[in-house]
Amino acid sequence: MSAKKKEVKPISVPLAIVLVLIAFAVMGMFLVYMFSSGGGNTSDVNSSLEQDFGTESSFEPLPEDVVVKETMADAKVGDAVVFGKYEQEALEWIVLEKQEGKILLISRYCIDTMPYNTERVDVTWDKSSLRDYLNGDFIESAFDDNEKSSLITENNDKVSLLSVADAKKYYEYDSWRASTATEYAVSKGARVENGCCWWWLLDKGTSDNFASYVHFDGTVRENGFAVDYDLVAVRPIIWVSADAENETSTDSSSEISE
Secondary structure (H helix, E strand, C coil): CCCCCCCCCCCCHHHHHHHHHHHHHHHHHHHHHHHHCCCCCHHHHHHHHHHHHCCCCCCCCCCCCCCECCCCCCCCCCCEEEEEEECCEEEEEEEEEEECCEEEEEECCECEECCCCCCCCCCCHHHCHHHHHHHHHHHHHHCCHHHHHHEECECCECEECCCHHHHHHHCCCHHHHCECEEHHHHHCCCCEECCEECEEEEEECCCCCEEEEECCCCCEEEEEEECCCCCCEECCEEEEECCCCCCCCCCCCCCECC
C-alpha cells in the first residue's frame, strides 16, 4: 500500500502579513543596536553636521572697540595712543606689538595720499620716494624733539610701512585691515569707497614697477598698483621706546572722513 502524500497547506494572507511585520521589527532592532553600540556612532555624525553647517568659514567677527590710552605704558595690543601731529591733526596710533623696551605702532587712519614713487620705474622700498619722505619731511613735521628721540630705527628706517607678511600677521581677518582716511588724506585725493581707502604696503607687486597695497575691504593685493599711482593712501608704522611720553587731550581726536 502506497503512503499518502502529506498535503502542504498554503500560509494564510493574515499570517504572512504578521511574519513580514515581525521581520521588519527585528531588522529595526538590529539597526538600532548597531548604531548605538559602535557599529555606527551617531554622535560623531551629529557633531560633524554641526561643525559643517553650524558655522560659516567666511564669517569675520567685528574687531574690539579701540580704546585711546593716555600713556604708552597703559596701552595694550589693540589700544590707541596719541603721538605727534600731522597737518593740524593729532596722530593716533594702534599698538600692534609690545616687546621689552619698545612698541610697534601703526597709524589708526591713513594720514596722507601720495605715490609709492614719483616715477614709474623699477624700484624697491629702499629707493622709493615715499621712504625718503616718511624718514625725512614727515618726521620733521609730525614729531617734536622729545618724540623724535623716542623713535627707534628698525631695518634702517624710523618710519616704514607694513610688509605683506606683517599685514597678514597682525590682522587675523581681512576686514580688520580696512582703514578710513583723515580729511587731509581725502583732500590729497585718496580714493574712498564705503568709507575706506587703499593704502600702500612695503613690498613690490607682480612687476618691479608695481607696489602691493591693501584694498578697500582690507584684502591684501600682492599684485599691486603702478608705483606712481597717486590715489593710494599712506598708513605708516613706527617703533617707539616703551617709555615714550604721550598724553591725550580733549581736543586731540582726528577728524575722519565718512
